[in-house]
């Protein structure tokens with residue numbers, strides 16, 4: 265099957281050619297509808313991979329394509345969510361998640377005259393993530409988990425074909441995180457969009473993804489791909505199964521190697 | 535508001551003020567402090583009543599110069615603040631210089647302003663402006679420049695232009711900073727105007743105090759001080775009210791954090 269997202273031998277250094285090399289020789293490809301997870305040591309260029317794929321930064325070398333088109337700038341078929349929910353405190357939850365509609369065409373044009381239709385849509389997205397009836401609340405009236413659910417809604421409101429998640433559950437407690445794994449698992453099953461999830465939680469990667477990409481230490485590139493073929497829908501107690509933990513251990517070892525290489529390259533700052 | 539809240543917010547400060555006035559009266563009489571040093575409260579209020587017309591006239595001038603200087607400060611402060619806050623790099627480059635410039639005592643330039651513009655209202659207006667526009671620039675720029683980078687990425691990835699990000703996020707976000715700075719700025723503008731009048735002006739409360747002092751009319755000097763403090767409180771209260779009115783969400787979100 266043809267790839268939906270592809271990065272081909274991509275290099276990027278911040279601050280021009282002489283600057284800090286963040287990723288180098290990075291290649292990966294993700295199929296349409298696939299759930300991909302990216303793991304790697306911190307600072308290895310995972311967030312940079314996100315920015316490259318969404319056209320926020322341009323690579324110095326290599327090609328990036330999404331949905332068959334080369335990426336040269338921002339692409340609006342993408343929805344993004346980060347660890348920090350960054351909801352606007354002066355807007356209600358509903359108005360927060362409708363923010364992308366005020367920017368992306370054709371919604372921007374239509375929003376004025378078809379507001380009811382869009383409000384209904386926003387409310388249905390809220391319901392999908394278990395926040396039915398919370399639209400009128402302000403973000404500060406929501407718990408951390410609920411704020412992160414709203415953040416997901418904001419990323420999904422314009423029906424993006426590609427969802428990019430950068431450590432979205434990093435700041436949440438273990439129980440809330442598992443709840444949200446369920447939410448994102450069901451959303452992916454229901455809507456069939458392509459997901460790229462960056463995470464430092466290997467269990468999260470193995471539980472959610474069809475394929476896990478392991479990155480090397482900076483300058484980052486993909487050093488291993490691991491297909492995860494547990495049947496879907498995956499029950500949450502999968503994470504206590506022996507087969508599951510075997511894969512987690514295998515990935516952990518790979519990352520430990522990547523980190524050890526990094527330490528061998530640059531002495532730790534004193 | 536509950537009765538307890540009312541006592542705390544209104545009756546308590548009022549009662550304390552009356553107590554202080556009484557104390558002032560008693561101390562002056564008990565130690566027979568000469569009028570030339572400190573007139574009694576009654577003498578001061580008598581002077582306030584006797585010279586009400588001239589005090590009112592000059593108070594209006596001070597108020598006017600303060601407000602004009604403050605208005606200028608808002609226009610210039612907002613314009614420069616937006617310019618500096620537009621990009622995080624400009625902000626990082628300019629911010630230290632702003633802070634350094636802000637620490638120069640602006641009062642020192644009053645004689646220069648008088649030299650340039652003579653003894654009219656101009657030096658007072660300009661002093662009020664100079665002294666009060668820094669907090670506005672700094673706060674507007676900070677509000678704009680500290681938009682969460684993640685949110686900016688989310689919106690930029692959707693194709694948002696810088697102008698859209700400013701309109702939807704930056705400007706609303708900097709409003710509490712802006713209104714907060716107005717409270718500081720109005721107080722500074724008022725101080726600036728009065729200081730400039732004291733240094734040399736044709737009208738205004740500062741000038742009136744100077745004249746009264748020269749004529750040994752000490753109760754009038756104190757009467758002017760009282761009017762100054764009342765005006766100061768009024769100006770502050772108006773801006774604080776405007777702040778509450780327009781940025782209620784910032785207060786509410788603080789309470790609920």
Ligand SMILES: Nc1ncnc2c1ncn2[C@@H]1O[C@H](COP(=O)(O)OP(=O)(O)O)[C@@H](O)[C@H]1O
Nearest residue numbers: 278284286305306307308309310311312313482
């Ligand atoms: N805007 C930037 N300017 C300069 N260096 C950056 C910038 N963003 C990230 N970096 C550097 O690039 C490297 C990779 O960063 P990042 O992609 O954020 O890593 P990760 O998300 O894997 O932790 C890090 O060393 C980081 O310090």
Ligand SMILES: [Mg+2]
Nearest residue numbers: 310311312430
């Ligand atoms: Mg990161």
